[in-house]
Structure formats: C-alpha cells, structure tokens
Amino acid sequence: MAYSELIKNFECIRDYMRQFYVYGFKNRSEYDAKSARSYDNERRRIESWMGDYMSFHRDAGGKNVFLSVDSLNISANPLYQAFKAKSFTPGDITFHFYILDILADGKGRSVREILEETAQKYLFCFQTEQGLDESTVRKKLKEYEGLGLLKSEKHGRELFYNRAEDCIDLESWREAIAFFSEEDPLGVIGSYLLDKTQAKSSRFSFKHHYILHALDSEVLCSILLAISENRCAELTVVTPRSRGKARMHTVFPWKMLISTQTGRQYMLCYHYRFRRPMTFRLDNLCKVKAGAQERQAKKYGNWCEKYRENLWGVATGVEPALDHLEMTIHVDGGEEYIVERLEREKRCGSVEAMDPSTYRFSTDVYDAAEMLPWLRTFIGRIVKFKCTNPDVVHTFYSDLAAMGELYGGDEDAVQ
Amino acid sequence: MLFSEVYGSYYGAVAAVLTQAVDGTLTGEELEKIVQEKGFAESVLAIPAALRDGTWPLLTTELTTPLCHKPTMPLTTLQKRWLKSLLTDPRMALFSPSIAGLENIEPLYTPDVFVYFDRYGDGDPYHNPQYIAHFRTILTALREERKLQVTFDGHRGKKHSWECIPYKLEYSSKDDKFRLVTSSPRSTLSINLARIRACTMLEPYTQEEFRPIPPKKETLVLELRDERNALERVMLHFSHLEKETERLDESRYRVTLNYEREDETELLIRVLSFGPVLRVISPNRFIKKMRERIEKQLRLRA
Numbered sequence: 001m002a003y004s005e006l007i008k009n010f011e012c013i014r015d016y017m018r019q020f021y022v023y024g025f026k027n028r029s030e031y032d033a034k035s036a037r038s039y040d041n042e043r044r045r046i047e048s049w050m051g052d053y054m055s056f057h058r059d060a061g062g063k064n065v066f067l068s069v070d071s072l073n074i075s076a077n078p079l080y081q082a083f084k085a086k087s088f089t090p091g092d093i094t095f096h097f098y099i100l101d102i103l104a105d106g107k108g109r110s111v112r113e114i115l116e117e118t119a120q121k122y123l124f125c126f127q128t129e130q131g132l133d134e135s136t137v138r139k140k141l142k143e144y145e146g147l148g149l150l151k152s153e154k155h156g157r158e159l160f161y162n163r164a165e166d167c168i169d170l171e172s173w174r175e176a177i178a179f180f181s182e183e184d185p186l187g188v189i190g191s192y193l194l195d196k197t198q199a200k201s202s203r204f205s206f207k208h209h210y211i212l213h214a215l216d217s218e219v220l221c222s223i224l225l226a227i228s229e230n231r232c233a234e235l236t237v238v239t240p241r242s243r244g245k246a247r248m249h250t251v252f253p254w255k256m257l258i259s260t261q262t263g264r265q266y267m268l269c270y271h272y273r274f275r276r277p278m279t280f281r282l283d284n285l286c287k288v289k290a291g292a293q294e295r296q297a298k299k300y301g302n303w304c305e306k307y308r309e310n311l312w313g314v315a316t317g318v319e320p321a322l323d324h325l326e327m328t329i330h331v332d333g334g335e336e337y338i339v340e341r342l343e344r345e346k347r348c349g350s351v352e353a354m355d356p357s358t359y360r361f362s363t364d365v366y367d368a369a370e371m372l373p374w375l376r377t378f379i380g381r382i383v384k385f386k387c388t389n390p391d392v393v394h395t396f397y398s399d400l401a402a403m404g405e406l407y408g409g410d411e412d413a414v415q
Numbered sequence: 416m417l418f419s420e421v422y423g424s425y426y427g428a429v430a431a432v433l434t435q436a437v438d439g440t441l442t443g444e445e446l447e448k449i450v451q452e453k454g455f456a457e458s459v460l461a462i463p464a465a466l467r468d469g470t471w472p473l474l475t476t477e478l479t480t481p482l483c484h485k486p487t488m489p490l491t492t493l494q495k496r497w498l499k500s501l502l503t504d505p506r507m508a509l510f511s512p513s514i515a516g517l518e519n520i521e522p523l524y525t526p527d528v529f530v531y532f533d534r535y536g537d538g539d540p541y542h543n544p545q546y547i548a549h550f551r552t553i554l555t556a557l558r559e560e561r562k563l564q565v566t567f568d569g570h571r572g573k574k575h576s577w578e579c580i581p582y583k584l585e586y587s588s589k590d591d592k593f594r595l596v597t598s599s600p601r602s603t604l605s606i607n608l609a610r611i612r613a614c615t616m617l618e619p620y621t622q623e624e625f626r627p628i629p630p631k632k633e634t635l636v637l638e639l640r641d642e643r644n645a646l647e648r649v650m651l652h653f654s655h656l657e658k659e660t661e662r663l664d665e666s667r668y669r670v671t672l673n674y675e676r677e678d679e680t681e682l683l684i685r686v687l688s689f690g691p692v693l694r695v696i697s698p699n700r701f702i703k704k705m706r707e708r709i710e711k712q713l714r715l716r717a
Contacts (some may be wrong), residue, residue, distance in 0.1 A: 004461065005455050005457050005458060005461065006423075009434060010418045021654065022647070022650045022651060023646075024659070024660050024661045025652055025660045025661055025668065026653075030568060047456070048455045048458075049455050049456075050459045051440055051456055055659075057659065057661075058661075059661065065471075066660075068657050068658060068659065069655075069657070070655075070657035070673065071656075071658060072585075072653040072655075073674075081424070081455070082625040083417070083418055083422065084422060084423045084424040084427075085423065085424065085455070085645060086419055086420040086422075086423050088420040088421070088423070088426075090465070090470050090471050092420060093420070093426065093429065093471050093472055093473075094472055094473060095419075096421065096426065096475055097429070097430075097433060097482060098482075099427055100486065100487070100488060101482045101483060101486065104483070104484040104487070105484075114495055114676075121483075122472070122481045122482075123472060124481075125475055125481045126469050126472035126475070127469070127471075128469050128472045131423065136541055139572065145491075146416075147416065147419070147421065147491045147492065148489070148491045148492030148493070148495065149421070149489050149491060163488075163489055164489045166489035166490050166516065166518070167491070167515055167516040168490055168495070168498070168513075168515065168516035168517065169512070169513040169515065170490075172511075172512045172513040173498065173510075173512040173513075175500075175510055175554060175558075176507065176510035176512050178490070178499060179506075179510075179586070180504070181503050183586065183588060184497075184501070184504075185508075185529060186497060186523070188417065188496070189417070189493060189494055189497040192422040192494065193490075193494055193498075195422075195427055195495075196488075203554065203557040203558070203583060204584050204585070204586060205583045205584075205585045205586075205596070206586055206587070206588070207584070207585055207586070207587040207589075207594075208587045208588060208589040208590070208654050208655060210590070210651075210654060210655050211588070211655070212651070212654060217417060218417050218418050221417040221493075224523055224524045224528065225523070226519070226520075226525060227523060227524065227528060229456050238439070242697070255527075255528055255529070255530050256528055256529050256530065257530050257532050258529055258530065258531050259531075259532065259533050260531050260534045260588045260589040261533050261589055261652065262648075262651045263651065263654065263655075264600070264651065264654050268530075288624065299542075300433075305614055307483060308530070311532070312532075313532060313533065314532070330715070340537075343536065343537075344535040344536045344537040345535055346536075346539070347532055363474075372686065372690070373688035373689065373690075375449070376687050376688045376689075376690055377684040377687055377688050378686070379687050379708050379709060379711075379712045380707070380708035380709070380711040380712050380715075381711075381712075381715075382715060383715055399690040399691050400690075400709070400712060400713065400716070401713075402690070402691035402707055403690060403691045403709050404713050406691055406694050407702065407705055407706040407709050407710075408706075408710075
C-alpha cells in the first residue's frame with residue numbers, strides 16, 4: 001500500500017510518539033515492536049506532522065530521532081497534530097462536502113432527495129467512477145447525526161435530515177479556548193475549535209507544562225463519557241511488566257488523578273474483581289469500552305473518596321495499613337517561605353510549630369515511600385525523620401549517604 | 416469519537432481550497448499555497464493531486480466547484496459538551512464568552528472529576544472581583560497592544576509601581592497561578608497577578624518599544640543511573656524542558672537540560688528529589704549548591 005501521511009488507528013502511532021518525546025536516545029534497530037519498514041513510515045509521518053520539533057543526533061548505534069520541545073516557548077501543543085491525521089476514503093471526503101452543502105440552506109431533505117441532488121448537482125460535473133451508493137450515503141448521514149453535525153426528523157415514513165443548529169459565537173470564546181486547549185486535560189478538542197477560528201498568536205504561555213498527556217486523549221475521552229453516564233468500563237491494559245500482553249479489567253471509573261509535576265494521568269476506579277478502589281495509568285490503557293450503567297454508583301464513589309483521603313499520590317503499597325510519617329525541619333530567621341512551602345505543598349496531614357524555628361509535618365498515608373522525592377526537597381533542613389515503615393527511613397538515609405559520597409570531597413571530586 | 420477525519424487537517428485544507436473556489440478566485444498557485452499553510456509537511460504531494468485528478472470530485476479541471484456555499488461545519492456534540500464543561504471551571508470567570516447555544520448541552524465532565532493531587536494549595540483567587548478585573552485589563556492590553564501601569568506588592572511587602580509593556584500571561588498548573596510577563600528595552604519583569612493592587616491601561620506602544628528580552632538560559636548536565644525506574648521518572652519529570660539524552664552504557668545516561676536562570680533554585684530541589692540516581696555534572700555553581708545542602712543535612716543527622 002502506498003505511503004500516506006494519514007493513519008487509520010491512533011494506537012499504532014501512540015507508542016512511537018511517546019518514545020520519541022520522552023526518551024529520544026533509541027536508534028532504529030531498538031524499536032523492535034514493529035518491522036523496520038513500519039518504523040520508517042511512522043517516523044516519516046511524525047516528521048511530517050511535527051516539522052521543526054523533530055531533532056536528530058548520531059552516536060555509535062546510528063541515527064537517533066527525538067522530539068524536543070521547550071513547552072514554555074510554545075503556545076500550542078504540537079502533539080495535537082497527530083489527532084488531525086485520521087485517514088478517510090474518497091467517498092468520505094466527497095460526501096462530507098456534498099451533504100453539508102446540500103443542507104446549508106437550512107431546508108431539511110429526505111435521503112432520496114439528498115441522493116438525487118448529489119447526482120444531479122455535484123457528481124454530474126465530473127467524469128468520475130465514484131458511484132452513488134445509497135447505503136454509503138445513509139451510513140454517512142447516520143454517522144453525522146451521531147457526531148451532532150446533523151439532526152433527523154421523521155415525516156410520515158421518511159427520515160428528513162437537516163444541519164444541527166449552531167449559534168455558538170466562537171470568536172467570543174477564542175481566548176478562553178486558547179487557554180484551555182493547553183490547560184485542560186482534553187485540550188485537543190480546544191485545538192480542533194481553534195482551527196475553526198481566525199488564528200491569532202496566543203497571549204498565553206505555560207510554565208511546568210507537560211504535553212505528553214495529549215497522546216492519551218482518546219482513552220481519556222472514553223473514560224469521561226463513561227463517568228458522565230455512571231457506566232462501568234472494560235479496560236484493555238498493557239503495562240511494561242506485562243511484556244506486550246493485554247489484560248482485561250472491568251471497573252467503575254470515578255475520577256482522574258493528575259500530576260502537575262510529571263503530567264502523568266491516572267484513573268481512580270472501583271475494581272469489581274479485586275473488590276477495592278485502585279488506579280490505572282492512562283498511558284497503559286489501550287482501549288476503554290463503556291459498559292452497563294452502575295446502579296450502586298454512589299456506594300462505589302464513596303469508597304473511592306474514602307480511599308483518596310490517605311493517598312499521597314496514587315500508590316497504596318503492599319499492605320493496606322497506613323504508614324505514619326513525621327518530618328521535623330529547622331527554619332532560620334527570614335526563611336518563613338519554607339514554612340509556606342510545607343503548607344502549600346502538603347497534600348494531606350498537618351504542620352505544627354514546635355518553636356519559632358522548628359516545624360513538624362505529620363501525616364498518615366498508604367505508602368510513605370511515595371513521599372520520598374518530596375521529603376528530599378527539604379534536604380539541608382530535616383532535623384528529625386520518623387516513619388512507622390522502617391524501609392522508608394532506611395531508604396531515606398541510605399540515599400542521603402549515597403548522595404554524600406557522590407558530592408563529597410573537594411570540589412574537583414565531582415568534576 | 417475524538418479521532419475523526421472531520422477534525423482533520425486534510426478536511427480543513429480542502430474546506431479552505433473550496434472556499435476560494437466558491438468565490439471563483441482559486442488558482443493552481445493558490446491551491447498549493449493553501450495546502451502548504453493548512454496541511455502537514457507532505458500534504459502538498461497528496462491533496463492537490465486528489466482534487467485535480469477527480470479522486471475527490473470536488474474541484475473541476477478549471478478549478479471551480481459545484482458547491483453552492485462556502486463550506487462550513489456545525490460544532491459536533493463533543494465540541495459543545497467540552498465548551499459547556501469549561502463553563503464550570505473556576506478560571507472561566509476570567510473570560511467572558513457568549514454562552515448562547517449551549518443552554519441544553521450536557522457538560523462532558525464537571526471540574527471535580529479531575530484531581531490535581533500535587534498542585535500547590537495557594538492558587539490564585541479566581542472568584543475575587545478585583546483579580547478578575549486586573550486579568551481582563553491585562554488581556555485587553557495584550558489584545559490592543561497597549562502599555563500598562565501596574566502597582567503591586569513585592570516579595571518583601573513593599574509596594575512597587577511600574578509602567579510596562581505586557582508581553583504574555585504565563586500560567587503554571589503546578590502553582591495554579593498566573594504571572595504577567597512584561598517587556599521593556601532594559602529589563603523583563605514577571606509579576607504574580609495575585610500581587611497586583613492596581614492596573615490601568617495606557618497608550619498603545621510602538622513596535623520599536625516592544626522588544627521582549629529572551630530569558631537568560633543555562634544548561635544543566637546530569638548523569639542518570641537507571642535504578643528504581645529512574646529513567647522513565649526523570650525523563651517525564653523534565654520533559655517540559657528542552658532536553659537531549661545520550662546513553663552512556665546499559666544503565667547510565669547523560670541528560671542535558673536547558674533552563675531559565677531564574678528557575679535555578681526550583682530546579683535544584685527537583686534534582687535533589689531524585690536522590691542518588693541523578694548526579695549533576697555541570698555547571699559547578701549547581702554542584703556547589705547541591706553539596707552545601709547535602710553536607711548540611713549530613714551534619715544535622717550527626
């Protein structure tokens with residue numbers, strides 16, 4: 001089949017884009033999931049969509065392709081481009097413009113009338129082999145009704161189609177859309193809308209802006225649709241540990257947990273088989289299929305909310321019991337901003353002043369090991385550190401000793 | 416259906432081509448130019464040919480079209496539901512779109528569906544009328560390219576007043592704060608919107624006056640040891656910065672990051688958070704600060 005910039009299935013490209021963006025040190029032979037030809041085609045497509053954001057470097061292993069983006073200097077997420085590359089048939093694009101043109105005068109028409117006009121007003125102008133297949137047109141009309149582009153009404157035994165009403169003043173929305181297309185987890189929809197407006201440079205820039213989540217938009221959209229209707233969902237999950245093997249899970253999706261410090265997105269849900277709330281990383285979900293409506297939505301939702309109270313991030317550790325953790329820090333005069341940091345960065349627990357220069361943070365969480373990265377940001381100030389999980393204390397101090405060795409000695413030692 | 420050709424770049428490019436064809440002004444040169452602007456890098460090899468050879472019977476050989484109207488497409492239900500969801504976001508109070516046409520639309524989600532579990536707890540006051548008024552004045556000044564007179568509280572509580580050229584509104588999801596980034600020929604200043612006490616629009620600025628100074632960039636070189644899934648964690652954590660990664664051997668990588676000088680302290684604690692799996696190779700100034708903090712901590716334990 002001839003090469004095309006367009007793709008039928010987004011899932012095929014998702015992993016390549018993630019690897020180019022996140023890692024960027026692999027060469028062609030290391031992309032072993034597909035054939036070398038498939039790699040060449042996918043790389044060419046991504047280069048075609050991403051343009052200047054693609055970079056290359058060579059090392060002993062060959063040419064490495066990567067996506068490098070300083071997200072503070074972009075006003076639009078370049079990964080959204082991939083969502084604008086869906087393939088279609090000649091019939092799809094032709095009938096798209098014909099149908100919307102026929103119905104542009106606001107007058108409803110039956111399928112028969114649409115077929116007649118298509119033949120007489122449009123196809124007549126061309127010596128085309130493209131036939132006028134009634135069932136294709138019917139399917140297209142039905143599909144467009146599902147998308148919300150058309151509406152239908154029965155007149156007697158005939159179905160009449162018209163364009164859906166659309167009196168939304170998109171220009172009045174433009175700045176809000178420019179902001180939320182980057183800031184909202186499903187911002188790709190905003191990007192579609194911006195394509196319909198008179199493009200002007202955005203007045204916004206975004207710091208600590210993680211753009212990779214864009215690749216999970218299709219999965220996220222399916223989850224949000226299931227949540228909005230209180231439906232359970234069937235997940236197809238492939239984790240790095242499962243070595244490409246897909247596993248199925250049936251869950252009741254409840255909320256999306258999102259990290260503003262890595263961009264990772266998780267779904268918090270009730271797992272029917274495991275009979276407990278749990279989380280799934282969105283980039284491990286290949287497919288989400290909405291199932292039946294859940295009659296006990298409130299009960300499962302309450303369990304999930306209760307579960308969330310003692311989550312630091314998303315991990316629950318091996319044991320279901322809680323870890324109690326206390327960190328006491330020293331603050332010099334004029335360093336009140338450190339106490340402010342404790343207050344604004346703690347996600348649960350409390351901060352207590354022991355004396356004017358000593359503050360204690362304490363909390364109970366499912367997995368205190370998950371707190372270690374945050375605790376290390378206070379290195380240089382921690383006067384006391386306690387945790388009921390001895391492994392956490394051991395890891396903290398052994399890591400500290402290892403860091404001491406890494407940076408110890410005279411200045412030349414770390415050159 | 417989120418991944419659909421109706422949102423695609425090819426449909427957008429063809430709609431733009433047909434718009435000119437309906438006007439009767441389309442030329443072969445224009446056709447290629449539109450596709451180059453609206454399509455992907457290689458679209459010019461596919462779209463004009465398919466339109467010209469009748470694969471997509473929408474353009475005649477004379478570059479006219481049987482379409483009677485300039486192509487338009489109503490918003491899809493998904494697009495409307497997304498817009499309706501935005502109306503429930505507290506930050507929406509900063510904007511003033513027309514909500515006509517969304518009255519009977521169900522939102523796709525409500526804001527409580529998303530939990531930003533590591534977002535800082537002292538975000539901006541989006542419901543404060545004064546804050547909203549300042550935001551809107553700044554946005555208008557940006558739109559109309561006008562100068563601003565801004566009075567704000569400094570970090571130590573001192574009041575400052577500045578005449579400035581607004582450059583950008585910068586938002587951080589982690590901080591949940593907006594900052595006004597200003598530009599002047601001599602310096603650049605960023606002001607937290609929540610610290611602004613008064614904000615007045617002044618006269619338009621000239622293009623000669625608008626010379627935003629690019630922020631001072633630094634390079635940080637790190638060596639990463641891939642233990643405890645560190646490779647993925649580090650790559651994701653710093654993925655918002657311009658970066659390059661090189662594999663040194665089976666488990667060691669060199670990561671080069673470009674960052675803004677004013678963010679150095681923040682970057683320092685972020686590097687610290689990874690513990691011994693990350694080692695700073697350069698600059699020396701950064702290494703020195705790392706060493707100071709670690710040594711101080713080791714002394715505290717003793």
